[in-house]
Amino acid sequence: MELTTLEAIVSLKESSQVEYKKAKNDFPKDAWKSYSAFANTTGGYLILGISEDENKRPVLTGVNDAEKIISDFCSTLADRSKVSLNVIKNDDIRIRVIEGKNIIILHIKEANIKNKPVYLNNNLTHTYIRLHSQDHQVDTQQLSSILRNQSDELDYELLLNYDISDLDIDSINSYRSILAKRYPTLNYSEMDNQKFLEDIGVFRKNRDTNLTNLTVAGLLFFGKYNSIISRFPHYHVDFFDKRGNSQRWSFRIESGNLDFPDMNLFNYYRLVSEKLLLSVNRDFELDEYTIRKNPTDLTVALREAFVNMIIHADYFLNTTALIAEIHEPYYVFINPGIMKIPVKEFFTGGARSLVRNPLLVNLFTRMGASEHAGSGSLKIIDVVVKNRFKVPELESDLERTYLKLWVAEPLVDISNLKEDEKKVYGFICNNQNLNKSSIEFTKKEIADAYPDITAARLTRILNKLSDQNLILKMGAYKNRTYVRPISSLEMIHRLGETYDIMKQMFYEDKSDSK
Template sequence: MFNLEFIVNNIKTIKEKYNYELKKASNAAPKSFWETYSSFSNTKGGYIVLGVEEGKIENKILGVNNPEKIVSDLWNQLSNKNKVSTNSLTYDDIIIVEIEKDIPIIIVNVKEEPWNKKPVYINNDIRRTYIRTGDGDRLMKDDELTIIARNSHPNVDSLILDNFSIEDLDFVSITSFKEKVTVRYPNNGYENLNPEEFLQEIGIMRKNRSNDKINATRGALLFFGKYNSIREVYPSFHMDYFNRRGNNERWIYRVAADEPASVQMNIYNFYNIVSEKLNSLSYNEFKLDKDNIRKGNNQFSEAIREAFVNTLAHADYDLGSPSIKIEVFDGWMRFINPGTMLISIDEFVQGGYSKPRNEIIMKLFRLLGASERQGFGGPQIFKFAKSNDYRIPEIYTNLEFTELKLWHIDLVESYPELTNEERKVFECIVKASGPIAKREIQETLNLSEYKVRK
């Protein structure tokens, strides 16, 4: 059951936004109901309230006539594939409520659909697919529909590439990877296999039934490919690492996929080069504790590795922009990859469930030992922050990209622009076990009311 009490108690002041829509509906649900139903289903879900008109100060409670008939009509149309492509509402999701005497309204709780049921469209026309932006519904663009289709059927990196063979892959990368995996799995006989046999054995090169040749999968090309071969399939393929620490206007160190390098800049080599830089950072960031042990170093390294692997393994490489980007700043890092998360942020934080966009790439990282337990990277990242009293990581995701910010300083330190007095006030608020009164802050810090209020 959704939070009905909150909606009812605040019905006169709730405003239309990304998850609330108010609609007049005297004798039937308006046609725009279905546009909002589609947009909520394709975005983050929301509540449609029938019988209320939004007002500048207070909403107008207009009510609906014969609410039972309106609800019955809604269920009939929800069951009609010619009206809406998917229905996942239960009877608890449509509620009739009498706000004022003899003035009933209808509240509909529309949940976001899972990716395998998107896009949700109306009138048996996929071009009538809506998405929620701000407080309104809009038709999806063609490129957004293409993204939705890819998200609905992930693991495209397992598809075989016609005419791409072992010649399109980097021998040095494969040899290095094979040596590491052989050490981890000494009883599998990998040392007796040549590069192509090894890649077939681990399932990333396969026989192409259409031409009887051994061809590379998309994942194999991305992970081990020669840069120019990768760009043939993924013209916008790009990866960047920036060290932006200090007061430098630009950056003090950069690794870029399109710059001349001594190695082929595929995912494997980019991961190795950047991991070395990040590991060096994690070693130098922490001071020795009383036992001469670098406190938090292992947790920091694991959190960084999980964030880095997630960025590379969950990226939508078919998207032209934005590209993979790892940035290091004083006290924090930013990981950006193209494409949305295929699980919710709550599921990522809680752990136990994973839905990789690129199963081949994730499998290769697992073979390396870089991603041991699927579905537990998120909890590990957040555990690192909480156990060290650091600012909690922030995640933002939409159809086009996903961004993770990871701090290794506390919340107060993460705002360097604060004055000393502002820092003290902020620190006092953060460290309080609960709400703290302004007067208590004044007395604790020996500051005037003006300083605290400011």
């Protein structure tokens, strides 16, 4: 963050990621709440030397001795009885001079989910999170949620007073049939139910009692509905088809409904997956979107989004249900609990996936419904980029994760273009007929497609489309090509492909040199 003028400061308002403190002579004691809150949420900037007037507008006050305040800050930061974790590096501390006054800018990064909560005074209850422009002390449920997020084995918990009678036998038999076809050499069809469930990890040995107990994942995946809610009273799964003119929905699948008894996660997945896949080849039109009639690999994106919702949910929370919805022209997937990676890394694939329910992951992977954790988001983004869909909307906090997966691309207004200009624009941005993998087109390729457009007119058309940002010019004049505008998500995707290619070349060079 570069603040070099008073106007730049005024343009910043206190928000979820910006906090002002007066700090004339000392580091403010209440600023530690902001430190904890930023580290426990999505990070932010703590700016010292700025106060606010009665209208909440920033006022430049400056600090008297910036080096002393920074020294005191770092000294306290190193004291684990005062602050549980240091997320600050040297590059995160900046002194800026504005109108002759010093201010201090502290960039407080979000802590790794394994290191949360970041708390104060050696007291877990002194944990803060950032909500809008305020620091809030966590309540009991929020603290429990943060602590649970440290675990990678939530669904391995053993249930001492549950047995095979708590499971739906039809679900077990159906799942066994799927695995028997996928792995015929493992003889699953010949095993009795108890042996089969032990083999796939649903029942595990309790090392303290030497007995075999049902796991949390086993109950959620195969359980009878009443048995599930006896352990998870807030358990609820839901599906809505909200297409059409109905103000509510045209079709619904929900747990607790007698039309859908024993709605465990396995049955929920099978029923809803069928509805999602049947919705793929549908026609719809809206004024604000250009619809892709034959989307590529949309079933892959839907499967990954749906399975990710199930396997990454925090079933110990009571904040929301598992919800999948079909809309025009998008899908919604909601689950309780925060994502265990930052939202931005969902789009970039820049971090190793952190698993909340590894046994559920294994159960879905065995039946072919998902690959191992970590590839789901990349597959979703790949489908979005291929089809030029609108960028997915993703929100995640302690209470829930919300994904809106669009299956349409934003409409570009070309109503002001002349007919020959529309033809050239359509050729560059929508041409799917040429035998070429590149989306770049030379002037000659465009001219060959439209021989009735003179060279001089084509030059004027290309310049106009470029000036209106409807197309992009690439390269120097002699080697110039023309491409459709590329979204930031597509650019990230392409950079990722480039990185993978370079990495592969590097390792090939290494192996060749041995």
